[in-house]
Amino acid sequence: MSTKNAETSGSATVRRYLEAVEREASTLPADRRQELVADIAEHIEIALAERPGDIQDILREVGDPRVIAAAALQESGTGTWEPPRRRSPAWVPLLLMLLKYAFWWNFWLLMLSTVLEVAGVVVLYRSRHWTARQKWLGVTSIVVVPHLTLVVTNLVFGHASPPLYWGVAIVMVMGVMPLVAAGWLWRTRKH
Template identity: 45%
Template sequence: MKISADPVRDYLAAVEREASTLPADRRQELLADLAEHIEVTRAERPDAAIGEVLAALGDPRTIAATALSEAGGRAAGAPSGSGAATTPARRGKVHPLVPLALLTFSLPFIMVFPDLPGPLFGVLFRIVGAVLLCTSVHWTGVQKTTGVLLTAVGPSVVIATSNLSDGGPAAGIPAFLFNLGMLAVVAGSAAWLWRARRV
């Protein structure tokens, strides 16, 4: 039995064959989603064998059948989709502006409503925005990681550290100016992500 030199390419080619009745743009989107999912999984689990990564995605026929059913098409004889197979096909349905808006407006929400429920909603906005950013198909893995660090993790750590230290937000800087500085970092990072997005 011949062993493929590039199992990822063979896997994607199999999905493309099975999904040949999909419109070309939707088929290319599906293949891009799968390729990115494979890339992210391999980066997160470098010790995992490529066979395991591909097996976790599911059978190419199942993925194609799921994509066809979502597009309103039919795949004769194709099995119904499984949870693992539907994930890549369903990702990226959220407009790229949504996670960026949630991440950006989480801080002003806390600034405008410093007492409850402001901080609670601000943190929820930040978490949801980070999750949507990480599951989007509009950015690469490196851009997602950088974006989450600059818009969610970094500002949260800086603000928490500042609030716990003696003297309040960054000793010697008024709280309003400190918050404006953090907002500038978050908004600048969101603007960079917006420009770097894949359409």
Template identity: 40%
Template sequence: MKTSADPVRDYLCAVEREAGVLSADRRQELLADLAEHIDVTRAERPDAAIGDVLAELGDPRTIAASALAEAGNGAAGTSPRDGGGTPARRGKVHPLIPLLLLALSLPFMMVFPDLPGPLFGVLFRVTGAVLLCTSVHWSAVHKTTGVVLTAVLPTAVIATWNLSSGGPAGDTPAFLANLTMFTLLAATTAWLWRMRRP
């Protein structure tokens, strides 16, 4: 089997082939978004192997299937070529929404320590985790890492801190723990934002 010297071109051609039933405009938009994401990732991580960068994006077939589902083609089985125009996009939540919910859960609990602060903080965290897990913008590895670092770990640390009778006394340790958790949330959501795919 003949291999190309340009794996990025091969990858984008594979996505274009798999997404052939999309309208030409939507297909070109998808390819441009992928190419831009690849360029940005390569600029930010020049030592990363191109194969690793492409693997992080996901299988071309999966990306095409997600784009088709967003355009309404996957579920309805219709194509813009059938004469109906471009179907409405369904089931898509902007990638910023789960990240904001996850990032703001802890500050909301800190600003409003009495109810409803903790209740809404937990609600933000759970809703953000669910939206992150059901989003088409991240791979399974990114979703798992994001949920562990923004929902599971902070919840475990806060529960351990609150249930522990031997925790450090005073406001300074609590402030430092909250600051550490907030930094972790902010760093993880920033990383997820950078790693999102179109």
């Protein structure tokens, strides 16, 4: 790799690192966040001047962006320090909650998927990919409303088949609504 390509690659690595720090510190006031990123950028620049080519080692020494942001939040009084949690991928809670709809046909698989659905709700609520409002809307659309629809349908119609228009409405609420809500959650997730 030529020296110019190495420099370009190094600056891209540093830029991504600084973007990660800024993203993790997004709850800091804007001026404090900019000051934090500028301080870290200056530190990296000085270290690179002393040891050119050791970008990965320098970034490792500077630290994990989540830890830096958490420390800055604690220092500013706007947050508490927590060790960084491993983020579960955004698709995990969605898959766990949607598995129930794939296994309606078998009682044991339905029971297993119900346990997985509960796990999906827990993972969703612990996730940092969505706001509290998005989580609430997602769980309501994917889990609560379809279950309530099933209960009401059984109470109203019992073992009799519902009329066609009710059947279509029930299929839409129990089949289409969870898929649409999962798609919406997927599109609105934070990266």
